[in-house]
Amino acid sequence: MTVDSTAARKPRGGKRAGAKKPAAGAGEPELVQLLTPEGERVEHPDYAIDVTPEELRGLYRDMVLTRRFDGEATTLQRQGELGLWASLLGQEAAQIGSGRATRDDDYVFPTYREHGVAWCRGVDPTNLLGMFRGVNNGGWDPNENNFHLYTIVIGSQALHATGYAMGITKDGADSAVIAYFGDGATSQGDVAEAFTFAAVYNAPVVFFCQNNQWAISEPTEKQTRVPLYRRAQGYGFPGVRVDGNDVLACLAVTRAALERARTGEGPTFVEAFTYRMGAHTTSDDPTRYRRDEERELWEAKDPILRLRRHLEREGIADEEFFAALETESDALAKRVRETVRAMPDPESTAIFENIYADGHALVDEEREQFIAYQASFADEESK
Amino acid sequence: MATEKLSIVKAINASLRTALENDPKVIVMGEDVGKLGGVFRVTDGLQKDFGEDRVIDTPLAESGIVGTAIGLALRGYRPVVEIQFDGFVFPAYDQIVTQLAKMHARALGKIKLPVVVRIPYGGAIGAVEHHSESPESLFAHVAGLKIVSPSNASDAYWMLQQAIQSDDPVIYFEPKRRYHDRSELDTEAIPGPLHTARTVRPGTDLTLAAYGPMVKTCLEAAAAAAEEGRNLEVLDLRSLSPIDFDAIQASVERTRRLVVVHEAPVFFGSGAEIAARITERCFYHLEAPVLRVGGYHAPYPPSRLEDEYLPGLDRVLDAVDRALAY
Numbered sequence: 029m030t031v032d033s034t035a036a037r038k039p040r041g042g043k044r045a046g047a048k049k050p051a052a053g054a055g056e057p058e059l060v061q062l063l064t065p066e067g068e069r070v071e072h073p074d075y076a077i078d079v080t081p082e083e084l085r086g087l088y089r090d091m092v093l094t095r096r097f098d099g100e101a102t103t104l105q106r107q108g109e110l111g112l113w114a115s116l117l118g119q120e121a122a123q124i125g126s127g128r129a130t131r132d133d134d135y136v137f138p139t140y141r142e143h144g145v146a147w148c149r150g151v152d153p154t155n156l157l158g159m160f161r162g163v164n165n166g167g168w169d170p171n172e173n174n175f176h177l178y179t180i181v182i183g184s185q186a187l188h189a190t191g192y193a194m195g196i197t198k199d200g201a202d203s204a205v206i207a208y209f210g211d212g213a214t215s216q217g218d219v220a221e222a223f224t225f226a227a228v229y230n231a232p233v234v235f236f237c238q239n240n241q242w243a244i245s246e247p248t249e250k251q252t253r254v255p256l257y258r259r260a261q262g263y264g265f266p267g268v269r270v271d272g273n274d275v276l277a278c279l280a281v282t283r284a285a286l287e288r289a290r291t292g293e294g295p296t297f298v299e300a301f302t303y304r305m306g307a308h309t310t311s312d313d314p315t316r317y318r319r320d321e322e323r324e325l326w327e328a329k330d331p332i333l334r335l336r337r338h339l340e341r342e343g344i345a346d347e348e349f350f351a352a353l354e355t356e357s358d359a360l361a362k363r364v365r366e367t368v369r370a371m372p373d374p375e376s377t378a379i380f381e382n383i384y385a386d387g388h389a390l391v392d393e394e395r396e397q398f399i400a401y402q403a404s405f406a407d408e409e410s411k
Numbered sequence: 412m413a414t415e416k417l418s419i420v421k422a423i424n425a426s427l428r429t430a431l432e433n434d435p436k437v438i439v440m441g442e443d444v445g446k447l448g449g450v451f452r453v454t455d456g457l458q459k460d461f462g463e464d465r466v467i468d469t470p471l472a473e474s475g476i477v478g479t480a481i482g483l484a485l486r487g488y489r490p491v492v493e494i495q496f497d498g499f500v501f502p503a504y505d506q507i508v509t510q511l512a513k514m515h516a517r518a519l520g521k522i523k524l525p526v527v528v529r530i531p532y533g534g535a536i537g538a539v540e541h542h543s544e545s546p547e548s549l550f551a552h553v554a555g556l557k558i559v560s561p562s563n564a565s566d567a568y569w570m571l572q573q574a575i576q577s578d579d580p581v582i583y584f585e586p587k588r589r590y591h592d593r594s595e596l597d598t599e600a601i602p603g604p605l606h607t608a609r610t611v612r613p614g615t616d617l618t619l620a621a622y623g624p625m626v627k628t629c630l631e632a633a634a635a636a637a638e639e640g641r642n643l644e645v646l647d648l649r650s651l652s653p654i655d656f657d658a659i660q661a662s663v664e665r666t667r668r669l670v671v672v673h674e675a676p677v678f679f680g681s682g683a684e685i686a687a688r689i690t691e692r693c694f695y696h697l698e699a700p701v702l703r704v705g706g707y708h709a710p711y712p713p714s715r716l717e718d719e720y721l722p723g724l725d726r727v728l729d730a731v732d733r734a735l736a737y
Binding site for chain 1: 438464469470472474475477478479480481482483484485486487488502505506509510513514515516517518519520521522523524554555557577578579606652653654655656
């Protein structure tokens with residue numbers, strides 16, 4: 029487990045009894061890293077991981093296809109096919125690494141940016157686009173892939189994840205839950221309450237925070253005075269900061285956290301230290317609040333580039349593999365494009381559907397009035 | 412012997428007990444619901460008999476209680492959540508409104524949220540701030556929720572059974588000032604549908620429509636009016652979402668006058684909705700405008716003033732006089 033060392037700011041009063049020695053080199057705490065930005069494999073004493081060449085190629089494929097899907101969605105927004113898109117650009121390793129650590133029987137509670145995790149869970153990417161196109165507010169069956177609906181209200185799903193995990197304990201099952209949220213969400217009361225409930229009931233839940241440095245325009249310093257992963261300590265469960273642009277480290281750390289959950293050791297907080305390369309959403313303009321230099325700095329740590337370097341360095345993938353993947357990417361993008369463009373607007377009476385499981389007299393009445401009102405125009409037209 | 416006379420508190424307790432016995436997926440959760448049995452003793456003895464896994468003392472965090480109840484429901488449980496007092500539900504309001512109410516629709520019906528939120532509500536108990544409020548309209552305004560409030564032991568028992576069996580989220584408002592009123596409960600009866608009103612006193616001259624704690628007040632007002640030769644009908648609405656407008660309409664078409672009574676502030680209250688709809692439905696039957704009696708547009712007052720703030724027998728009769736004077 030990563031040992032905390034240097035806070036973002038020095039605590040008042042200077043000396044702290046029992047303060048651990050600072051992490052090597054930087055003012056920031058050390059990250060769990062298994063793959064350097066140059067693609068060099070390094071070991072970590074707590075997170076040994078064996079991955080076959082096939083698995084490595086698989087992780088690379090996941091990240092490339094996710095990025096391509098994401099880019100295609102951004103383009104579709106620009107073309108007016110989607111009302112909005114929240115890009116995951118730059119966060120592929122955090123999402124694919126953690127997503128691939130989950131088992132089929134685990135349950136995932138995403139934010140609205142977990143397109144890579146959805147991919148890992150087997151959710152058809154085109155399903156994610158309905159809400160951004162405005163044809164539904166989610167719409168997929170969460171139980172089909174144990175992947176809950178995207179949650180837009182920041183941090184709410186951390187409590188749902190914790191409650192679901194409490195249910196797993198009651199069932200005596202050995203599944204686990206993973207709740208995704210961002211650095212901004214850690215300021216929400218619901219996330220704090222989720223930590224409390226998870227700790228008190230020792231719930232099998234992993235809190236996976238992608239600290240992408242920005243909550244729309246607010247940097248992490250506006251959310252916290254300490255490195256986020258250290259929050260966990262106060263709640264009584266471990267927190268670990270992982271290099272969020274290192275897919276292997278994210279896989280290893282999440283796998284270990286899920287394993288802790290399964291074996292009754294309770295929650296873990298994982299802070300995946302990463303970067304939102306793009307805008308918050310297609311409606312956002314990051315040039316108003318951050319400098320290009322910062323992005324350039326993070327581009328050098330690109331999650332896909334780093335695994336590619338590793339694959340090439342180790343001779344794990346050849347040109348044929350990369351070319352085939354490019355073809356597959358193109359095909360995915362084409363399918364996404366075509367599916368979205370063909371996505372019909374819902375029937376207008378969908379407004380009244382599924383509000384209640386057992387029905388509601390007022391909804392029935394208003395539906396009838398609505399239909400009669402609509403029909404009155406049809407009568408006009410037929411005259 | 413299935414019929415006995417007991418208090419609303421005991422009836423809710425019995426209903427929770429029945430639900431816990433009948434369905435292993437039912438769980439009770441909230442602050443102090445375990446050893447203490449809740450601050451009103453509604454859950455008295457349940458943890459002892461059903462264990463800490465099913466009757467759960469939660470951390471003191473209302474959003475957390477409802478938020479985790481949602482997660483438990485997604486896992487297949489049927490949580491019955493207790494909010495300790497009306498005025499403390501607001502930290503959970505976000506989870507109830509943005510999550511609980513919408514989730515079934517967002518999933519196009521593919522998941523169900525059978526969560527019951529029990530809220531003791533209303534005043535006249537001499538309490539400090541935040542312990543006497545009537546926030547039911549703030550929930551009735553939200554699609555996806557169902558809102559009910561019993562006024563007697565039998566309804567307290569059966570409406571809670573039905574709320575727990577419902578696959579929709581139900582906010583169950585408990586009339587705390589009537590908690591210890593005793594009335595007949597038949598636990599082997601066949602209850603009517605949950606979202607229907609009931610005529611608790613037939614009459615011919617005017618309809619009093621109320622729910623929860625105000626039903627008794629209206630019955631007392633009707634008794635007093637009877638001494639003056641006025642024959643008032645009293646409707647116990649029982650459900651606020653949906654509202655049984657058909658029953659109100661049928662009554663008003665006979666009595667031609669309607670007064671709606673609730674503790675909640677009149678402004679934007681449930682009486683406003685009822686007045687508007689009944690005016691629309693019964694325009695040619697009405698002999699007087701629909702009148703409302705309720706709380707004022709003021710923070711719930713210090714308890715020494717609550718008798719002035721809350722609708723009592725005299726204020727109800729005053730509205731009756733005004734309606735009959737048209």
